[in-house]
Amino acid sequence: MPDLVPHSAPPAQADLAALAAAFGERLHSAGVPVTPERASRFAEAVLLASPRTIPEAYWLGRVTLLTGHFQIPVYDRVFDEHFRGYVDLVEQTGPAAPSPASPLSAGERAPRETHAPTQGASHSPITSATPGLDARGDGEAEEMSVLAAASTSERLAGRDFSECSPEELALLRRLVEQLPLVPPQRRGRRLRRHARGDRLDVRATLRTAYRTGGDPVRRSLRRHAERPRRVVLIADVSGSMEPYARVYLHLMRGAVRALGSEAFVFATRLTRLTRQLATGGPDYAYARVADATPDWAGGTRIGTALTRFLDEHGRRGLARGAIVVVVSDGWEIGDPHEVGEAMRRLGRLAHHIIWVNPRSAAAEFQPLAGGMAAALPHVDTFLSGHSVRALEDLLAAIREAGERRRV
Template sequence: MADLAAIAASLGEVLHRSGIPATPERQARFAASVVDIAPGTLDELYWIGRITLVSDREQIEIYDKVFNQVFRGIINFDEYLRKSQKPVSMNSKHADESQPAATGSGDRKEGDDSAGSSATPGELLDESEAGEDPSILAAVSEIELLRERSFAECSQDELNLIAALVAKLPLVPPRRASRRSARSNHGNELDMRTTLRKSRATGGDPILLEMKKPKLRPRRVVLIADVSGSMEPYARVYMHLMRGAVLALHAEAFVFATRLTRLTRFIGQGKPDQAYKKVAENTPDWSGGTRIGKALLAFVRDHGQRGVARGAVVVIVSDGWEIDDPLYIEQAMSRLSRLAHHIIWVNPRKASSNYEPLVRGMSAALPYVDTFVSGHSLRAIQEVLDAIHRATDSTSIHRHVA
């Protein structure tokens, strides 16, 4: 099956442009449901999407058409939506005229409604027909192979495709308990005010105890990426993830090679190409040497005590290669661990089956890391996003290094 996060983003984006309010929250719910249920057929995938992305009976017809066309590649949606006055007011006749019939459907005739959309998911999602469509098979196979391939082994065209998929990944922020509370049947704290107010109806005796629990708010996320020479194949992909995090989560973005550079105000502005050009202009040490310790010390000094690091989930992307004394890394990480809520270290070298954190910089940092992941491929980036979302309670490093 194609990359699940990419499926959620692509389907959700087209649904949203077609008039169905597929919010990032709904897209995230769809992606999480696909991961949990692991559908084995397109029929199952259809129903997961319909349950999580559709909120009104009137949206079902639109959803059916969009789902059919996204997964069968009948039309190019960008081109179609530019030309169409009503984005999804399309019937099967229009679908037939816009593209030739799908391969493997030779017994269908030009006016056959089954070529466009169907009233039942069984017709939309016939696996035997889907399996005969070379366009969808090619797309699925290409993405599936790229999911596992290390960024360092990808061609430039493959990296461009991966970057486009990464830019559409649904991002779900970690949560923290706020000082405000809300009534809840599952709360663990007595709501005294509400309990006493309701007791007036029972002569002042509190027959029913009302409970409450803290409201949840998004926790700040900070991403710090190593853009030195050894991280070059990975850094460019992570720029797309950083842009997505800045836009979706209001995250803070930094990069470093020999010095720390804050990118938040550049990477989230304008169109992607313009943003990345700004990033390049403001990162003169890109592909240079690596001074991890001094860069992290600068981050703690400038953004620590009263800055963005306090209480944040901090994600550091680096292979741990350090040209300075690793004592700088140990000092920086020790201070950062007391400020941040949770530290995630992403090291692509960890993907190797015989990897051991023997590099001096990595071994100095690891005792202060809560979650240690590789993030070397498209699939592994999803593990990074999962780690960010799960960073609610502090976890032990021993769970993640094996």
């Protein structure tokens, strides 16, 4: 039951999702460039946060729909016009509710619930309930904006993807796409001048010495240039990984676009999805992925998929010197020895192998599944990746593996 209700309708008749969608369209018509993605994000935030007051709805819209402070005046005006006639549930059910309020007029806010001032407190009442137009400084308003935006995401960041509702998963997928992706670096062969280099550039130092009468006052240094290291993502999309597979598609799309990574998925066969994820918007990209993976949510043949990857792409150098991330719970319906042999071959080519098993987050987890037990001896880093926070650990491991030398 929504908490923001109109004067003329009972609470059960208020449709917050439709109200939020209409507000996004109205704001776009007023000149604020509200994209469909931002409008959808606002509607999802309203459904998840269930704002109980007009100010709460105000901040949910402000942090999800706006891209700059210059848009605030237009936003305030449209917000007043759109939410006119709505009152706060707190005002209706509070212990000291005032007489029935009249609909909001243009330029007014719903009054904030006031309390008796304590001794030593300021006697100046706060008359504006919408923080965007009151007399408080920009610093406090910015802090409230950050808190409003972070409340829902912080609550969901540590939750296992398999325990989330479809609405929560929709929000988490957007959070996953916003994770910072930093390309892992590797040391190149060529030397380049650098202020913090570890090798003396004799020729450059001598050339500089001509300017100081032959005295090498300033030294020129060099060090090995850094180059991005390739990242290859191979994700299990079989039936046992269904609760996690769709979230990882969002991570893979971000990695393909930001890092130039290679993306593969498998259930009973291996499918390369780099091209499908590299272009177009999210909906278009995932529609192409669905068309390319007829074995989605099918059985699991890890050994067959890894062997095909090595035969078709490993010899071409795609895996050579790369950081390979395999996402799977290790439930193999084929021969586990095939998994072990494929991992052994992959370990000889790849720079670093990271295996992500979301099932390992459970307290009672033991790597007893046939495919998992066979693969684990050849894995360099083993992670869970079951939540947004766990994905942050995965991205940190990828960055650190870039310069790590193989033992």
